[in-house]
Amino acid sequence: MRAKDPTTSTPVRIAWIVVSAALTVVALRVAYGATPKIVTDLSNTVALSLAFAGLVLLTHYLGLLSLGQGALVGVGAYAALHAVNDFGVPVMWMPLAGLLAGTLIGAVVAIPSLRLPKAYLALLTLSLAVAYPIILKQVDGNLPVTLDGSFVAPSWTGITEEDEHIWEFFLVASYVAITLFLVQGLLKGPVGRAFIASRDEPEAARAFGVPVYRLRLYGVALSGGMAGLAGGLLMIPTNFNDFTHYPEELSIKMFALAMAFGGSRLISAIPGAVVLIFLPVWLIDRNWVVEYGWVGLFKSEGFIYAALLLATAYLTRGKGFMHLLDSRKHRKLAISRPVNRRVSIVVEKMVTLEDRLTEVEALVENRSDLRSSTEATD
Numbered sequence: 001m002r003a004k005d006p007t008t009s010t011p012v013r014i015a016w017i018v019v020s021a022a023l024t025v026v027a028l029r030v031a032y033g034a035t036p037k038i039v040t041d042l043s044n045t046v047a048l049s050l051a052f053a054g055l056v057l058l059t060h061y062l063g064l065l066s067l068g069q070g071a072l073v074g075v076g077a078y079a080a081l082h083a084v085n086d087f088g089v090p091v092m093w094m095p096l097a098g099l100l101a102g103t104l105i106g107a108v109v110a111i112p113s114l115r116l117p118k119a120y121l122a123l124l125t126l127s128l129a130v131a132y133p134i135i136l137k138q139v140d141g142n143l144p145v146t147l148d149g150s151f152v153a154p155s156w157t158g159i160t161e162e163d164e165h166i167w168e169f170f171l172v173a174s175y176v177a178i179t180l181f182l183v184q185g186l187l188k189g190p191v192g193r194a195f196i197a198s199r200d201e202p203e204a205a206r207a208f209g210v211p212v213y214r215l216r217l218y219g220v221a222l223s224g225g226m227a228g229l230a231g232g233l234l235m236i237p238t239n240f241n242d243f244t245h246y247p248e249e250l251s252i253k254m255f256a257l258a259m260a261f262g263g264s265r266l267i268s269a270i271p272g273a274v275v276l277i278f279l280p281v282w283l284i285d286r287n288w289v290v291e292y293g294w295v296g297l298f299k300s301e302g303f304i305y306a307a308l309l310l311a312t313a314y315l316t317r318g319k320g321f322m323h324l325l326d327s328r329k330h331r332k333l334a335i336s337r338p339v340n341r342r343v344s345i346v347v348e349k350m351v352t353l354e355d356r357l358t359e360v361e362a363l364v365e366n367r368s369d370l371r372s373s374t375e376a377t378d
Helices: 008-032 034-061 069-087 089-113 119-140 161-188 189-202 204-208 212-238 248-260 267-283 293-297 303-313 327-377
Strands: none
Touching: 008 119, 034 069, 034 189, 034 212, 034 248, 034 267, 069 089, 069 119, 069 248, 089 119, 089 212, 089 267, 119 248, 161 189, 161 212, 161 267, 189 204, 189 212, 204 212, 204 327, 248 303, 267 303
């Protein structure tokens, strides 16, 4: 009889529902009581958490590296904006255009690079991060492109036009919550287990019929789609697109934060998004980035990212700070690793046995041929 997964038991599900309801109440209080600037920053944070979740999927479930997640966010923002301006897509559905564009570009990048060593995916996505701002500048020019539409809250919400930033926040939060729920459910099932098998023991997985290349392709496309959807959602509170929004530094920062706060659950993407959005605001408000000398260096954004990565390497052995809080996952990994070793040992013994049988068959055939030739000579 199959053991029941404790993470999917009824008490745990009830606990997650209660926590989600509490977070919703807190979000309502913050949205209605905060300034429009704070609500916009919160909307951007929630949207970018989806892109970070895509990086968690790549790094934790597939063991792959992407240095171009920021460029895929920009691709989704560009596709969503022009879907409304050029094709008349309703503004409520424009993030789906970003989802499709991110999925397509992710698949295009993955098809050639996944046939090579894993480092090539990181290099190709880094090239995409460097090239995207240049391409966007050539296509749209130096001036920002404004969205031809507005997000008006339905009358039943009771939200006035002056408070449309609140409605925008709930739109973004709804998209992100539904997406994370669906993707986390997918990863909890056979697909997620196949992802982990292709990460830990790709040769053993192939021996048992797991299509490793196809799974990795689907995973990279899904991660790109999540980043593209995040870019489309960023257009809801921002309403304009500019090539300066997606420099190559954005992809590097996202990768660094994903490494620092990496965990086994998609929810671990939220701290990285919070730091990415609010750290520059925090530094600028205190006028630290314009100071000179050692004080300005130690309190600059770049130094903080470098210190965070060093702390991640020394304190968590590169696993990320969220792993320290996930003791249950540590126990599951401790149990699953010997199983993976047993599977690999069994596969190796089967291959060795097959080779020896082949040698025995060849030896028997040689002896038969030798006996036949001896009898013919006599």
